[in-house]
Amino acid sequence: MKVVVVGAGYAGTFAANRVAKKVRGAEVTVVNARPEFVERIRLHQRIAGTAAAATPLTSMLRAGVASRIGTVEKIGDGTVLLDDGESLGFDHLFLAVGSTVRPLAGTVPVGTWEGAERARTALAALPAGSTVTVVGGGPTGIETAAEVADARPGVRVRLIGSSVAACLSGGARQRALAALSRLGVEVVDDGVEEAADGVLRLRSGREVPSALTLWAIVEGVPELAARSGLDVDAEGRVVVDAYLRSVTDQRIFAVGDCAGVAGSRFGCQTAAPQARAAADALARLAEGREPEPYALRYVARCVSLGRKDAVAQFTHPDDSLKESYLKGGTAVAFKRIVYTGTKYGSRKAIGA
Structure with a gap:
């Protein structure tokens, strides 16, 4: 066969x-x-x-x-x-x-290997004080904004999205938003209409500067x-x-x-x-x-918040949200298990 x-x-x-x-x-x-x-x-x-x-x-x-x-x-x-x-x-x-991903012109997609490589190179070349904008309020956007802010404290990080962290329950969402704030990430409830010449035009009509714009919407x-x-x-x-x-x-x-x-x-x-x-x-x-x-059957939604924080939102089997979640070091350990376990599982094709 x-x-x-x-x-x-x-x-x-x-x-x-x-x-x-x-x-x-x-x-x-x-x-x-x-x-x-x-x-x-x-x-x-x-x-x-x-x-x-x-x-x-x-x-x-x-x-x-x-x-x-x-x-x-x-x-x-x-x-x-x-x-x-x-x-x-x-x-x-x-x-x-x-x-x-279907990125807006003038942005770099982060949901593919090629896009991530472009983003990594561009980010490494940015001087301190530059602004990095991440577009997308879901897990990909949150994790990208938090990781960049944690690894590059000298740059300004902005996260733009509608209802950022709405994929989490009340308590877990507040925990995620608080972590972003602690890392210095500016959260903007809006959308991006155009990206050109280092300026983003938002749906609200507002214009903001951005040295690097990362498209974190997977669709x-x-x-x-x-x-x-x-x-x-x-x-x-x-x-x-x-x-x-x-x-x-x-x-x-x-x-x-x-x-x-x-x-x-x-x-x-x-x-x-x-x-x-x-x-x-x-x-x-x-x-x-x-x-x-x-x-x-689903179990949880895990979102990293930099290298030392995370939330692990538990779900019902149909993926609807429970109120229970893990946070801090416990959630970081849980997420690490997800990283290693998923890779190990793919290699070993585990199970009877």
Whole structure:
């Protein structure tokens, strides 16, 4: 059985390793644009120069799993067409291309490796007293603003977003806002309409200076699925059945951010469970057994607030917020477990 995995983030790496582990005789090939496995949830640390956030992909894949550096242009009938004109055949395919960013012109996106590298270089070159603006009031924006402010106390950091930290409950949100204030981050409840010549024009009409503007809004998914003729939802995610198979072609599983599962959100907490469920479904099918449906289940939302603070907001399985949360050193330790555990899980494809 030939299995191709498109994308080597948390979902793709986990799926490839688990298929190699559980599906007897599977020939697994991973296609990825980079020769590294990127820890996307640590890109804010990469920008600030406090973490590497990348590991050679070969060290993340089980023995026998092949890797191909390249980009898939289109998925056809049992084949994938690569950007170099070559093609790979498959019996089953795992689509794990993640989510993407659509930055405003004049800003640097922080949700991709390439954008994070540009941001890191630009930030390192800024003299003291410069202003860095982060656009986006969700976890990515909060973590980026806090990490930059903590690592570069000589620069001014501004965070612009509507209802910053609304992804957290009352107590956790106040804790996050207080931490940002303590780090000297100016929080502005607004949006950015235009970024040009070191000046940002806000929706309110206000204009503010910005030596470096970082776009920290992750939205949408790559167009590969739609371009390949698969049914997609309004956000461009693959429409899947209960076993995470494309309703267009049941040879194709979609996992992670690009899978159209109702109630799911972008993040590693979505990626690994879906990759496990889809790989296990393929293993059961290969054995002539009925697969088990995927069950959505969340535990927490973790937000770093610099190197020595964090909040870990607990959630119900459907991702609705509980009032309980961790803070301070306990939350930092919890977040560290998330970093290391997610990477370890992707490499080992843990679980029975």
